[in-house]
Amino acid sequence: MSALIKLEKVGKTYFRGKEPIEVLKDLDLEMPEGAFEALMGPSGSGKSTLLNLIAGLDSVTSGTISVSGVNLGAMSEGQRAHWRSQNVGFIFQTYNLLPVLTAAENVELPLLLAPLSSAERKTRSLTALRAVGLEERGHHRPDQLSGGQQQRVAIARAIVTDPKIIVADEPTGDLDRVSANQILELLVKMNKELKKTIVMVTHDPAAAERASIVRHLDKGQLT
Amino acid sequence: MNLASIAIKNTRRNIFRTVLTVVGVAVAMLAFLLLRTVLSAWLVGAEYAAKDRIATRHKVTFVMWLPKHYAEDVKQIPGVGAVTYMNWFGAHLPGKESQFFANLATDPKTFLDVYDEISLPADQKQNWLEDRRGAIVGAVLARQFGWKVGDKVTLEGSIYPGMWEFNIDGIYSATRKSIDQSSFYFNWEYMNELAPGPAKEKIGWISSKVPNPSEAGRVSKAIDKLFDPRDIQTLSMSERAMNTSFLGMMSTLLTAMQIVSLVILLIMMLILGNTIAMGVRERTHEYGVLRAIGFLPKHLTAFVLGEATVLGLAGGLLGLALGVPLINQGVGRFMEENFTGFFPYFRVADKDAIISVVLSIVLALIAAAVPAYQVSRLNVINALRKVG
Known part of the structure; x- marks a missing residue:
């Protein structure tokens, strides 16, 4: 498989006041297209920072990061936002659905940025909800759904724009084991059936087991 | 669904706060409308003065x-x-x-x-x-x-x-x-x-x-x-100018009323500004999520300004809905019957009704300007880290 995500000598430094904090150091990494990768490591190891860089949420301090041959470092903030809307789906630990919108509207949200008619947006939202098994719950608001169901809605929102990459930051961190397993099975399904490249940060070894590749970070370097 | 409908739905997050804000704006607009009506009623004689009449008086003063x-x-x-x-x-x-x-x-x-x-x-x-x-x-x-x-x-x-x-x-x-x-x-x-x-x-x-x-x-x-x-020399002027010069004697009182109107509007802006700023602060994490999935700063600004417009418009319309019957059927009748010499026609003017609603929206947008700017400057990573 060819590399979809390629990091070369990537470094990321934050500043706490005037004190530099080097979170990632000269990181070289290739993630193949269609992979399901798990990033593990202790708190502060840099895995969330790495995820943010891959997702185009943050910019590197040194080195280059490219996705499908596109150098993210060369993009402006606005260009990266546009790129994210087309290429990246996000799954967060706390679901992060908008409480005032229904499940279907939450899924439809990223499509507002695409040049689609209202009917097309609704059709795609319904398709995504069907893919996660929640087509009957589209009219429910998040507070009327269980945690596992909310995370499935979040997955539907992540795939509705048909992105190449899905980034998941502790997607099972707030769920019980049964719900967590359902979410992980869904991610595996997205990876195998929809050919999505998934990069997942997790502390949970059981979750990492579902990934095809597991990488460990410590102190900003792969181990 | 579109950005506008989301902005409207956002006002339903904290119904109690929204209702209090809208009522606050409505009461302020009602007070503003009442003062504007007093001013308009006072000036109505001058405004409606005939254009084809000239008044001629003693050059020195009315009373000679x-x-x-x-x-x-x-x-x-x-x-x-x-x-x-x-x-x-x-x-x-x-x-x-x-x-x-x-x-x-x-x-x-x-x-x-x-x-x-x-x-x-x-x-x-x-x-x-x-x-x-x-x-x-x-x-x-x-x-x-x-x-x-x-x-x-x-x-x-x-x-x-x-x-x-x-x-x-x-x-x-x-x-x-x-x-x-x-x-x-x-x-x-x-x-x-x-x-x-x-x-x-x-x-x-x-x-x-x-x-x-x-x-x-x-x-x-x-x-x-x-x-x-x-x-004895004379001073001639249009009927409108004559009425206006008569009203000029009341200018201090009219100015005071206009200042009170401005203070009321300022209070309204503070109420709205506070509500919007609280909402923005509470939703920082959510704005981070929206930025992550591709929404641009201008979209977030539109959410904040859209929400402010909804609150301002709702407050302005409620103020109007309460104010027009209260003034026209209540205060207005009382004034016309008991102070007829000063207020022969004490009704909400169309112009004042429109001004009050437009002002409630414009002031809401001004009140939301700072929170909207802050939202547009949000750092995605910091916003996502922010909890609650």
Whole structure:
């Protein structure tokens, strides 16, 4: 498989006041297209920072990061936002659905940025909800759904724009084991059936087991 | 679903807070509308003043008289149509000094020619023309005191001392707002007959009809020029200018009311600004999520401004919905019946209604400007880290 995500000598430094904090150091990494990768490591190891860089949420301090041959470092903030809307789906630990919108509207949200008619947006939202098994719950608001169901809605929102990459930051961190397993099975399904490249940060070894590749970070370097 | 519908839905997050904010804005707008209506009602006489009438008064002040024969002289000036004259009588019902209403002495024959917006049944008009002690009263005033045609009314004079008896010969209405319906007009000859020596053959001001309003400026100058060489000079101006200059005496009070209006608007802005800022602070994490999935700073700004617009519009419309009936049916009726001389027409003007709603939106947008700017400057990573 060819590399979809390629990091070369990537470094990321934050500043706490005037004190530099080097979170990632000269990181070289290739993630193949269609992979399901798990990033593990202790708190502060840099895995969330790495995820943010891959997702185009943050910019590197040194080195280059490219996705499908596109150098993210060369993009402006606005260009990266546009790129994210087309290429990246996000799954967060706390679901992060908008409480005032229904499940279907939450899924439809990223499509507002695409040049689609209202009917097309609704059709795609319904398709995504069907893919996660929640087509009957589209009219429910998040507070009327269980945690596992909310995370499935979040997955539907992540795939509705048909992105190449899905980034998941502790997607099972707030769920019980049964719900967590359902979410992980869904991610595996997205990876195998929809050919999505998934990069997942997790502390949970059981979750990492579902990934095809597991990488460990410590102190900003792969181990 | 679109950005606007999301902005509307965002106002439902904390219904209690939203309701309190909307009610706060509505109350502020109601108070603003009431003050604006007071100002408008005060100025209504000037605003609706006829464009084709010129008022001529003593050059020094309103309260100094002109010789009556000046009215005849004015009539000779080219461009002048009908001419009448009036005196401010300043009387009141015996023992009821506080119940103010305008009472003026005039020449009935010429008065009805100059003030042709007065509508008076033909038989009542004929009675007034023939009755030396006759008076006509506006419909609002007649309703206030329960006067009917044929009643006898006694007024106690102050400028012209004594007890004056009048016959109510007619009750007029107005076809335009350029004359109020709460005045009392009576025959000048009656007043002149009983007036003390220095006040005899004296008039307060002259009112002239100018058939071609575009000539009003030239005619005014011609009138004043005519009297320039005489002992008593005049000052002529449009009826509107005259009414406005009269109102000028109240300028301090009007200015104070305008300042109060501005303070009310400022309070409204603070209420809205606080609500919007709280909402933005609580939703920082959510804005981070929206930025992550591709929304741009301009979209987040639109969310904040859209929400502010919804709150401002809801508050403005609620203020209007409460204010119009309260003012028109409640306060307005009370003012028209009890302070008819000052407020002959106390209703919410369309212009003020529109201004109040537009202002509630504009001020909401101004109040939301700082939170909207802060949202547009959010760092995605920091916003995503922020909890609650």
